[in-house]
Amino acid sequence: MNELRGLQCFVTLAEELNFSRAAERLHIAQPALSQQIRALEDRVGTQLIDRTRRPLRLTEAGQYLATEARQILGSLAEVTQGALEIGVGRRGWLSIGFTRSSMYSVLPPALKAFHQAYPQVELKLFEMLTDEQTDALRDMRIHIGIGRQPLAEPGYTTLPLLRERLVVLMASDHPLAKRKKVRIDELADTPLILYPKHQNAQFKRTVQALYRDAGVTPFVAHQAYEIQTAIALVAAGLGVTVVGESVARHGRADVVARHLDGPGAAQRTVLAATFRSDDASPHLRAFLECLPPPLASTL
Numbered sequence: 072m073n074e075l076r077g078l079q080c081f082v083t084l085a086e087e088l089n090f091s092r093a094a095e096r097l098h099i100a101q102p103a104l105s106q107q108i109r110a111l112e113d114r115v116g117t118q119l120i121d122r123t124r125r126p127l128r129l130t131e132a133g134q135y136l137a138t139e140a141r142q143i144l145g146s147l148a149e150v151t152q153g154a155l156e157i158g159v160g161r162r163g164w165l166s167i168g169f170t171r172s173s174m175y176s177v178l179p180p181a182l183k184a185f186h187q188a189y190p191q192v193e194l195k196l197f198e199m200l201t202d203e204q205t206d207a208l209r210d211m212r213i214h215i216g217i218g219r220q221p222l223a224e225p226g227y228t229t230l231p232l233l234r235e236r237l238v239v240l241m242a243s244d245h246p247l248a249k250r251k252k253v254r255i256d257e258l259a260d261t262p263l264i265l266y267p268k269h270q271n272a273q274f275k276r277t278v279q280a281l282y283r284d285a286g287v288t289p290f291v292a293h294q295a296y297e298i299q300t301a302i303a304l305v306a307a308g309l310g311v312t313v314v315g316e317s318v319a320r321h322g323r324a325d326v327v328a329r330h331l332d333g334p335g336a337a338q339r340t341v342l343a344a345t346f347r348s349d350d351a352s353p354h355l356r357a358f359l360e361c362l363p364p365p366l367a368s369t370l
Contacts, residue, residue: 075147077111078140080104081119085137088127156191158353164193165354168204168216171267171298172274173342176317177232177363178217184361192354201273208347214355215346219274226348230365233342235316237281237335238328242308245327252332255285262292262310266301274340278313281335302326315340341366 084093084104094101112119119133129137156163165185169178182194197213204216205224221229239253245261247253263282265275282289292310295301301312306325319328331338344362346355 074114075144077107077114078144080107081111081133082137082140082144084108084120084127085129085133088129090127163191163352163354164195165215165352165358166195166197166213167358168197168199168207168213168218170201170218170274170342171198172219172315172318173217175321176235176315177342181358181361181363185358188361189354189357192357200267200269200271202271204345208345211347214350214352215344215358217342217344219343220277220341221273221343221345227345228348229343229345230359230362231341231343232363232365233317234339234366235342236330237277237313237338237340238316238319238330239311239313240302240305240319240322240326240328241311242306243325243327244308245311247329248327250329252330252336254333255282255331255335256287256333258311259287259289263289264301264304264310264312265291265294266296266298266312266314268294268296277338277340281313281331281338284334315342317342 080093080097080099083096084090087093087096090101090104094104097104108120115132115136117132118130119136121128121130121133167178185192186194195213197207199207199216201216201218201221204213204218204221205227207213208216208227217232223229239258241248241261247257263278265278267275269275279289293301293304295304298314298318302314302323304310305312306323314328316328322328330336344359346359
C-alpha cells in the first residue's frame with residue numbers, strides 16, 4: 072500500500088509540477104509529500120523530479136514512471152470498482168436452472184426485473200428437469216433452480232412461489248369440451264399425451280398419480296419432450312394432456328382447458344425456487360427479490 076500511495080503522490084505532483092498545489096490536492100502537508108517522493112526515488116533508485124528548475128520538471132525516468140503509474144492506478148480503480156459492483160450484485164453472473172413450465176408464469180417477469188436492475192450481470196439459463204436441478208445445485212453449475220415440487224433436502228432452501236390447479240387440455244371439438252369441468256374417470260377412453268418425456272420427470276409422475284387415484288389406467292398414446300408439442304398433439308385430436316393453469320392461459324384457439332371435478336379437483340402443483348442455503352452470492356439474493364413473495368405454506 073505504501074508503494075501505491077507513493078505512486079498516487081507522484082502522479083499528482085507530475086500533473087501539478089508544484090509541491091504546494093499537489094499537497095493541497097492530496098490533502099496532506101507539503102513536507103509529507105516531499106517525504107513520499109523521496110522515498111519513491113529511493114525505491115526506484117534514480118531521480119524522478121528535477122528540483123533545480125522552476126517550474127519543476129520530470130526527469131526522463133520520471134516521465135516514464137508517470138505514464139506507467141497512471142495506467143497502474145487507472146487499472147486499480149477499475150478493478151476496485153468492479154469488485155464493488157460484484158460485491159453489491161451489479162456485476163458478475165447468475166446461473167439459473169428452470170423447467171419449461173416456469174416460463175409461462177414466474178420466470179419471465181423475474182428475469183425482466185433483474186436485468187433492468189442489474190444489466191451488467193450475465194444471466195446463464197439452463198432448461199432442465201426439477202430432479203436434474205438438484206444435481207446442478209450440488210455441483211455448483213447453477214445458483215438457483217425453478218422447478219415443480221422439488222424434494223426437500225438438507226442444505227438447501229426451497230421457496231414455494233406458485234400453487235395452481237391442474238387442468239385438462241382437449242381439442243375444442245372433443246365430446247367433453249362443452250363441459251366446464253371433467254372427471255378423470257370420464258377420460259378413461261381418451262388417449263393421454265404425457266409431458267415431459269423423461270423417466271424422472273416430477274410433473275409426469277404427478278399426472279400418473281392423478282389417474283391412478285381416480286382408478287384409471289390411461290392409454291398413453293404419445294409422450295412429448297416439449298410442452299408445445301404436447302399441446303399441438305392435443306389440437307390434432309390425438310388425445311388430452313394435463314398442465315398447470317399458467318400453461319393453459321398461453322394455449323391455442325383450437326384447444327380448450329377444463330378444470331377437474333371429483334377427487335382430482337383438490338390436486339395442486341407447486342412451482343418453487345431452490346438454492347443452496349449457504350450461498351452468499353449477492354446476485355442470487357438480488358434475484359430472489361425479483362421473484363414473487365414466497366407462499367405462506369410450505370410444499
